[in-house]
Structure formats: C-alpha cells, structure tokens
Amino acid sequence: MSSKFNRPSTSSMDEHFSSLEDSEIFLRKRYRDHSPDDSLEAGELSDALSDDEDVPGCPLPSTPEDNELLEAEMTEVLKAGVLSDEIDLGALAHNAAEQAEVFVRKVWEASWKVVHFKHLPKWLQDNDYLHKGHRPPLQSFGACFKSIFRLHTETGNIWTHLLGCIMFIGAAIYFLIRPSWEVNWEEKMIFSAFFLGAILCLGFSFAFHTVSCHSEVIGKLFSKLDYCGIAMLIMGSFVPWLYYGFYCHYRHKIIYLSVVTVLGFFSIVTSLWDKFSTPQLRPVRAGVFMAFGLSGVIPAFHYVYMEGWFNDISRASLGWLVLMGLLYILGAMFYALRIPERWFPGKFDLWGQSHQIFHILVIVAALVHFHGISEMAMNRVSLGECDVRHASIVL
Ligand SMILES: [Zn+2]
DSSP states (O other): OOGGGSOOOSHHHHHHOSSHHHHHHHHHHHHHHHOTTOSOOHHHHHHHHHHHHHOOSOOOTTSHHHHHHHHHHHHHHHHHHHHTTSSOHHHHHHHHHHHHHHHHHHHHHHTOOOBOGGGSOGGGOOOTTOOSOBOOOOOSHHHHHHGGGSOSTTHHHHHHHHHHHHHHHHHHHHHHTSOTTTSOHHHHHHHHHHHHHHHHHHHHHHHHHHHTTSOHHHHHHHHHHHHHHHHHHHHHHHHHHHHHHTTTOHHHHHHHHHHHHHHHHHHHHHHTSGGGGSGGGHHHHHHHHHHHHHTTHHHHHHHHHHHOSSSHHHHHHHHHHHHHHHHHHHHHHHHHHTTTTTTSTTSSSSSSOHHHHHHHHHHHHHHHHHHHHHHHHHHHHHHOSOOHHHHHHHO
C-alpha cells in the first residue's frame, strides 16, 4: 500500500476518531483533497481498508479501541493475579517498606560522623583519655568493614594488626612450602604452632577492632576472641622454644609443654568470662597474660642451668627470648597504664595512643621470637642428632 494511506498514528488523531467509520471517512476525504491525481482508485482504497480490517494480529495501539482493549486485558490480568495469589499486595507493601528501610540505613551508614567520647553508648566507652574521633554504633558488618577506610580512634589499631596478620600468613606460606630436605615435616609442625598462634592473635584482634562498634553483643563476643588470640600466641610461641631448648630432654620437654597447655587453657577460660573485658579489669587482663608469658622464666632458668649461659648457642636462644619478653612486658605496660594519652588527654585520639603502641610491640615481639626460634632450629641442625647416652640420663 502507498505510504499516503498509512494509518494515522499520532495522539491528535486518536482524539478525532471515535470509530473505524470515522477514520474511513477521514481517509476518503483526504484521498479526495490531497491525491486527486493518484492512480489509486476509490474502490482500491475500500479494498485496502477492508484488507486492513481483516489482517489478523494486534490492532495498532494508538487507536481508541486498542486502549480499551489493553485496559480490559490489564484488569483481567490483575484480577486473575489477585485471585490466584500471584500478586500479593500485602507482600508488595512489605517489600516496599523494607526497601525504604534498607535505603535509609545505607544512606546513614555512608554518611556517619565520628563522635565525642561522651556521646558514645556506655558499652562503647572504653578509654576516656581519647576524646574525639570515635565511631558511633554501626549496626551492620558491611558498615563496620567499610569503616576500615575512614579515620577514627580504631583505624590505627585495625591496620597495625591487619598488616601484621598478612605478613605472618605470607611468612607461614613461605616456610611451609620449603622442600623437605631444607625443613622437615616435624619442624614444619612445630613452627606451625607459632604461626597459627600469631595469625589467630593478629586476625582476631583485627576483627575485634573492626566490629567492636557493631553492637554490645558482637563487641563482647569479639573481645573474648581477641583475648583468646593473645593466649594462643603465647602458647604458640612456647612450643618451638621448648621443643628446641629441651630437644634431647624428652621428659622436661613433655612436662613444660603440658604446663603451657594447661596455663593457656586457663587463660582462654578466663578470657571467656564476661566481666574480663570491662575497662575496670584492664590491669587484671594485662596481669593474666603477663603472668602467662613470664611463666617462661622457669624453663629459661632450667635451660641456663643445664646448658650454661656462657656459650654461643645459649646466648642466641635466650637473648632473643629475653628481648621478646621485654617487648611484651613493655607493650602490656603501655596498654594497662594508657600512656601517653593519660598525660595528654585528647591529644592522641587518632594516632600514637597506647593501644597502637601495644599492637606494634606485639608484632615486633612476635618477629623477634620468630628470628630466635629460627636460630635455635639452625643451631640444632648443626649439633646433629641427640646423644642417646645423655638423653637416657635425663630421662
Ligand atoms: Zn587490640
């Protein structure tokens, strides 16, 4: 059909024609007015129009009949939907309310501002020497983890132990994939105890400082994990030292390892006690872990008594052990006494606060210990296997 006889499709046309007859009259008129010379005859036009009417399929959507048809169809579909429970209006309303809530929460979470210590809820008030820059409660894990990239009182604590944790994971992988002629499986097992302790301690600490502002329940749960992590690091540090220090003294080795396990278990149980994490018990916490760590003095003196202090191997093993002990004690003192913010309240809110110093000293102490036990392991290799006669006397 010629393009001249295409059906009118604008909305203005819709308004003018209320029926097919009207549109036929219009087309006939238009044909007479504008196409007198057109070769198409009136009869052909009638044929064309009747052809159009006979064409099967959807009527063009711009005609008034189409709108009515569509409306009728939509009503039928909705009716059927409601009747057959396919469209649950109650659920739709509930979903809309939920989506609005999620939206409002996301907007708030993205736009939270740090607050002053006195505006924190009681359960988040830990160190009153840190005045400004505290995170408000963030009731979603997503928001807590996003806060890693914002500046507040916990940013330094989070990153020190996150980076420390990644460093020890890397060191553990490097050590464990050494070929067996370089490091045998038994040594790998012994060192794994230390790596596991260090990774768990730093990992739990990172997690605690990240989600501590989530809610009171989550904060308490993760603070317990944080303390358990410290107990595991101390236990894990003892294992290689006792293993190499008492390499040929099997009975002592077993006794000391058992005592360390019992003390570690006791520290973990104490950590799980609800009141243990309260600010009032901060010195008690420092005391428990210091006592556990210092219990290493007993096997160390025993070692000196057996091997003597004045030889290179003893000095290497004990020198690093003493340095590690001093670093931990120093860290625990910073932690318990809250130095330097105690002397300059509000001046170390974001950087340089006692907890960050404590975190860094823990990492340095763990690295010192790793170096110490690596030296002990190398010395052991240079000494060769145990003297059976000597070992049997000790047993
Ligand atoms: Zn911490």
